[in-house]
Amino acid sequence: MLHINPSAFSAEDPTPAAGSLAFAILEQDKTKNAFTTARTLVVLRGLPGSGKSFLARAIAEAYKDQCSIICADDHNVKPGSADGYKAFDDAIVAKSSGETSPVLIVVDDTNHTHDRLAHLRGIAKQHRLVAVFLEPLTEWRRDTAQLTKKTKRGIEQAKLEAMKKLHVEMSIPLYFGWFLFYTVQDQVRETATKFLKTLEVLESFKKHIISGKEEAKEVDLEQYFKAKGTLHCTTKFTDYGKAEGAKEYTDKQVVQDLYGSVSDLSLSALFITPRTVGARVSLSEDQLQLWPADAEKEAESEVPGAGALPLGSRAHVTLGCADGVQPVQTGFDLLQIIMLQKDGQQGEQVDIDPGTLTYYGEGRWYLALKEPISATACFSSIYKPPAPGLLFRKDSFLSCELL
Numbered sequence: 001m002l003h004i005n006p007s008a009f010s011a012e013d014p015t016p017a018a019g020s021l022a023f024a025i026l027e028q029d030k031t032k033n034a035f036t037t038a039r040t041l042v043v044l045r046g047l048p049g050s051g052k053s054f055l056a057r058a059i060a061e062a063y064k065d066q067c068s069i070i071c072a073d074d075h076n077v078k079p080g081s082a083d084g085y086k087a088f089d090d091a092i093v094a095k096s097s098g099e100t101s102p103v104l105i106v107v108d109d110t111n112h113t114h115d116r117l118a119h120l121r122g123i124a125k126q127h128r129l130v131a132v133f134l135e136p137l138t139e140w141r142r143d144t145a146q147l148t149k150k151t152k153r154g155i156e157q158a159k160l161e162a163m164k165k166l167h168v169e170m171s172i173p174l175y176f177g178w179f180l181f182y183t184v185q186d187q188v189r190e191t192a193t194k195f196l197k198t199l200e201v202l203e204s205f206k207k208h209i210i211s212g213k214e215e216a217k218e219v220d221l222e223q224y225f226k227a228k229g230t231l232h233c234t235t236k237f238t239d240y241g242k243a244e245g246a247k248e249y250t251d252k253q254v255v256q257d258l259y260g261s262v263s264d265l266s267l268s269a270l271f272i273t274p275r276t277v278g279a280r281v282s283l284s285e286d287q288l289q290l291w292p293a294d295a296e297k298e299a300e301s302e303v304p305g306a307g308a309l310p311l312g313s314r315a316h317v318t319l320g321c322a323d324g325v326q327p328v329q330t331g332f333d334l335l336q337i338i339m340l341q342k343d344g345q346q347g348e349q350v351d352i353d354p355g356t357l358t359y360y361g362e363g364r365w366y367l368a369l370k371e372p373i374s375a376t377a378c379f380s381s382i383y384k385p386p387a388p389g390l391l392f393r394k395d396s397f398l399s400c401e402l403l
């Protein structure tokens with residue numbers, strides 16, 4: 001339960017409207033505890049007068065000295081204008097990069113354009129911060145007639161209407177999912193690398209080698225698979241509203257309620273195919289509430305019969321892809337393996353240290369882990385620039401691209 005100390009707010013602050021601070025980041029103990037250790041960038045987004053600064057202060061009050069607010073108003077940034085962003089961004093980067101930087105950094109600005117959202121997410125990624133995008137829950141947050149009265153900046157309603165259009169368009173991200181905390185990503189990558197190294201020297205693997213040829217030959221799996229960004233388990237690919245069911249998913253009460261919440265994903269298996277390497281995620285009952293009812297059905301065209309598999313069967317973390325392969329393939333590869341298992345295929349089994357490894361033919365290997373990996377993750381969303389930009393960087397296998 002959230003207890004707000006009234007003295008933390010200025011005299012101008014209204015009393016919070018019932019439910020207007022109902023955010024997981026403020027109300028859920030597990031989430032709050034996790035955010036006191038994992039560095040997080042909370043990006044507030046909303047029209048002037050919608051209650052962002054009030055929300056920022058509520059977060060600061062809840063997290064005390066572990067939280068720092070960076071407010072656009074303090075950096076001469078004007079809503080709807082590109083001016084002033086250099087100094088503002090420098091301040092955000094300075095807070096994000098310092099060793100003594102606060103755990104929670106709150107960016108208080110309108111953030112109503114794709115550019116700004118993608119840019120801030122890029123900063124978060126560069127500095128290994130989990131990014132969460134929050135809009136105030138005030139009743140008037142999109143009512144421009146009320147907002148003109150509430151904002152102290154004297155913005156005309158017509159201008160607010162123009163901002164609102166962009167703001168509403170950007171309310172649907174590229175995708176939703178659970179984003180692994182960065183320290184957890186390091187551990188999962190390490191485990192994945194060990195798995196590939198184990199395979200490379202395994203006689204039965206060499207025999208079936210990734211190309212499917214029967215002759216034994218050397219293969220460098222760490223070169224073969226390229227890393228694909230921040231490790232995450234996609235729940236819904238919404239494509240900024242263009243994907244089918246995107247709006248319905250975004251508007252679901254459970255998605256709103258659990259947005260920003262932290263939970264532990266159970267990674268129960270690792271698998272590779274000639275196209276992808278991934279981790280299977282076994283979702284809990286609570287996590288399944290966020291899983292779209294048609295996620296498996298949507299894969300029917302790629303994996304016939306997948307629609308009849310239990311909800312959550314497609315849940316995975318992509319760890320790497322072969323050249324030219326898109327990450328969405330990882331979920332299809334996993335579903336194919338699960339279909340084979342469902343059809344009773346035994347495959348060729350080998351016991352290795354972390355669990356039972358099974359070869360299902362056509363270069364498909366599945367390692368059921370004796371001990372599932374518990375991966376702490378935040379249910380959040382992603383905005384990306386249209387094409388890799390200035391910050392692009394590529395390291396060795398299973399490291400992150402910057403954007």
Ligand code: 2AM
Pocket residue numbers: 175232233234236237316317318327328329330331
């Ligand atoms: P995945 O690795 O979890 O499969 C951005 O493209 C992310 O969205 C990818 O990492 C991929 O996640 C997922 N994705 C892309 N296209 C998708 C689609 N059509 N359906 C589901 N997920 C998709």
